[in-house]
Structures are given as structure tokens and as C-alpha cells.
Amino acid sequence: MKPRFVGRLSLADAVTVSNAALGFLAISLAATNPRLAARLVLLGAVADGLDGVLARRYGSSAAGPYLDSLADVASFSVAPAVLVVAVVRETWGFDTLRVGVAMLAGALFVAMAIVRLGLYTAYDTDDDVTEGIPTTLASVILAAGVLAGFTDPTVLVALTVVLSGLMVSTITYPDLLARDALIMGVVHTLAVLIPNFKGRTFPYALLSLALAYLVLSPGFYWRETEGKPTPAKTTEGKRS
Known part of the structure; x- marks a missing residue:
């Protein structure tokens, strides 16, 4: 008896x-090991982004968008929140009140x-814009900040609260253009592989x-117009 998913899930789903x-x-x-996390x-x-x-390129499955959002709960919801609490505990120890505030955040x-x-x-999922910052972006800011050495507990907790509000805001964010998604992907990969290169250059970058995308893209980033490149569907389940 073969597993139920055989023949139903795509390569993209496996990456998800x-x-x-x-x-x-x-x-x-x-x-x-917060830095490894x-x-x-x-x-x-x-x-x-790869999925x-x-x-x-190769097609998806009917389950793809649902799998994508479920995976994001683990990677870009619970994981960054636990990372923040772990970093806070490294500095504040087990101070019940202050760590409790971090846990609430x-x-x-x-x-x-x-x-x-x-x-x-x-x-x-079918639009080229979305309301509120993507969970992926919020998580990248927190994780890259930790890798870059910005681990002041007060700043991290405050940033976590601010990002929480921005995720459910009505601020409109456009999708990344394909060329910019590629640049971000390269910098992402280098930050993962060699985070300490030249004084943490890639986490800083x-x-x-x-x-920059968080602050500037709602007002200044290119929208899709005739003759311009199509935005990349690389955030939170966009698989069209």
C-alpha cells in the first residue's frame, strides 16, 4: 500500500x-543555538521562494496553496517567535516578568x-499586491537581525510587536519583480552559508x-504595467 500523497503532490509541494x-x-x-536557528x-x-x-516551471497540485500556508505557520510564525524568546533569554536569563513580556510578544x-x-x-493569492507585510518578510527581518548581531532584547521585543501589527495592517505591498526576487534569493543564500563573511556582510545586506522593502515598497516600488517584467509569485502561497 503506497502513501496517499504519491502521485498527488508535485515537486514544488515537496519543497514546501x-x-x-x-x-x-x-x-x-x-x-x-539561536544563530543556527x-x-x-x-x-x-x-x-x-523556490517552491x-x-x-x-513544472506545475503544482490542488493541495499546493494550502500546504504553503501550513508550512509558513511553522517557519514564519512559530519559529521566529521562538527565536526571539530564545535570544531574549540569553540576555535576561529567567527573569519572569521580562521574559514573560517577550513570550507575550x-x-x-x-x-x-x-x-x-x-x-x-x-x-x-490571485493578486499582484497584498495587504499587510508578508509573514516571510517579517521573519526575515527578525532572523537577519539576529544574524547581524542586533540582539538587544528590548529592541527585538518591540520589533516583534511592530511587525505583528504590520502583518494585519491594510498597507498594500506589491510582489517582488522576478529580477529582485533573484537578488534577494542570492543574498539570502549567502547569509545562510557564510553569515560571518567580512563582518557579517550578507546578514547586514x-x-x-x-x-528597505518594508518601508519604501508601498509608495515607491514598481507596479506591474504593460511592458514591464511580471512580479515574481514567491510569497505565501502564490503559485500562479
């Missing part, structure tokens, strides 16, 4: 499922990310690009 597994590994390692979150973001590329992040993913799957 690996993204969920990376999220679990990041969660498991966060308490003992941060690298796994970023690697999950690479997989999240969209594979889906467009993490719980808020998880809740808002899940709401965001549900709304995205229901309303935004990734964090800078992510923050």
Missing part, C-alpha cells in the same frame, strides 16, 4: 514540506501571522534590503 521541516528544526535549536529560518525563506519557481506574532496567512489564502 521541506520548508515546514526547516521550521521545526529552527524551533528545536533556538534555545541552544536564524539561519534555518532564512533557509526556509529560500525554500518558500513558487518550481510550481510555475511572541504569542502575538504567532497569532497575527496565522491571521495574516488565513486572510492571504482567502483573498490575496539582507536586513537592509528587507527593511
Whole structure:
């Protein structure tokens, strides 16, 4: 008797499922090795982009968009929240009050990310824009910040709360153009593979690009117009 998924899931779906597994590994390692956990979150973001590329090239399955959002719950909802709490504990120890605040911020992040993913799957998958920042972007900012050495607990907790609110905001974010998605993917990969190169150059570069997109893209990033490149469907389940 063969497993039920044989013949039903695509290559893109397999990459999506690996993204969920990376999220679990990041969660498991966060308490003992936060920097490795941060690298796994970023690697999950690479997989999240790759599954969209594979889906467009080789096709997807009916289950693909649902698997994508479910995987994102692990990699870009729970994993970054646990990472923040782990980094906070490294500095604050087991101070019940302050760590409790960090845990509440993490719980808020998880809740808002899940709401965001549900709304995205229901309303935004067929559009070239989306309301609220993608969970992937929020997670990349947190993970790249940890890799770049920005681990002040107060800043991390405050940033987690701000990103939680932005995920469910009505600010409109356009999809990345294919060329920019490729650039981001290369920087992502280098940040994962050689995070300490030349004074953490690639984590800094990734964090800078992510923050630039967060702040500038709603007002200044190119929209799809006739004769311009098609945006890449690489965020949160976009597999058209």
C-alpha cells in the first residue's frame, strides 16, 4: 500500500514540506543555538521562494496553496517567535516578568501571522499586491537581525510587536519583480552559508534590503504595467 500523497503532490509541494521541516528544526535549536536557528529560518525563506519557481516551471497540485500556508505557520510564525524568546533569554536569563513580556510578544506574532496567512489564502493569492507585510518578510527581518548581531532584547521585543501589527495592517505591498526576487534569493543564500563573511556582510545586506522593502515598497516600488517584467509569485502561497 503506497502513501496517499504519491502521485498527488508535485515537486514544488515537496519543497514546501521541506520548508515546514526547516521550521521545526529552527524551533528545536533556538534555545541552544539561536544563530543556527536564524539561519534555518532564512533557509526556509529560500525554500518558500523556490517552491513558487518550481510550481510555475513544472506545475503544482490542488493541495499546493494550502500546504504553503501550513508550512509558513511553522517557519514564519512559530519559529521566529521562538527565536526571539530564545535570544531574549540569553540576555535576561529567567527573569519572569521580562521574559514573560517577550513570550507575550511572541504569542502575538504567532497569532497575527496565522491571521495574516488565513486572510492571504482567502483573498490575496490571485493578486499582484497584498495587504499587510508578508509573514516571510517579517521573519526575515527578525532572523537577519539576529544574524547581524542586533540582539538587544528590548529592541527585538518591540520589533516583534511592530511587525505583528504590520502583518494585519491594510498597507498594500506589491510582489517582488522576478529580477529582485533573484537578488534577494542570492543574498539570502549567502547569509545562510557564510553569515560571518567580512563582518557579517550578507546578514547586514539582507536586513537592509528587507527593511528597505518594508518601508519604501508601498509608495515607491514598481507596479506591474504593460511592458514591464511580471512580479515574481514567491510569497505565501502564490503559485500562479
